[in-house]
Amino acid sequence: MEKQQLKAERKTLVLSIITGICGYGTLAVLFSSYVAFSIFPVLAFAMALYGLYQEYMRKPMAEGVPAIASACFFVGVFGYAAFLRAEYPDMGSNFIPLMITLALLFWVSYKMGIMDKKEQKAA
Numbered sequence: 001m002e003k004q005q006l007k008a009e010r011k012t013l014v015l016s017i018i019t020g021i022c023g024y025g026t027l028a029v030l031f032s033s034y035v036a037f038s039i040f041p042v043l044a045f046a047m048a049l050y051g052l053y054q055e056y057m058r059k060p061m062a063e064g065v066p067a068i069a070s071a072c073f074f075v076g077v078f079g080y081a082a083f084l085r086a087e088y089p090d091m092g093s094n095f096i097p098l099m100i101t102l103a104l105l106f107w108v109s110y111k112m113g114i115m116d117k118k119e120q121k122a123a
Contacts, residue, residue, distance in 0.1 A: 019048040020076020
């Protein structure tokens with residue numbers, strides 16, 4: 001992806017991370033006995049989905065962005081899962097969600113060209 005495409009698609013990627021966090025928060029609120037019930041994760045999930053849908057309808061996505069957006073969604077899901085498991089150790093270990101989150105973050109940063117800065121400066 002080029003730098004101009006990256007700046008244009010930043011809103012979509014941030015919304016997909018927020019959607020992932022809110023989606024896992026909604027599942028945790030509804031189905032986990034460790035997390036107290038609140039309506040706010042459900043509302044935030046609905047609003048994030050609506051915002052992501054509006055962004056999708058406003059302009060077409062560039063090539064490669066849907067894969068990166070889905071990876072950002074899973075970064076939000078597994079990142080929040082790791083956070084909840086760190087907060088409530090009785091839920092289990094947070095090692096696997098944390099490693100998946102880090103691997104996805106490295107992949108996203110590689111695809112977006114963030115890790116190639118030294119090579120570009122040398123050229």
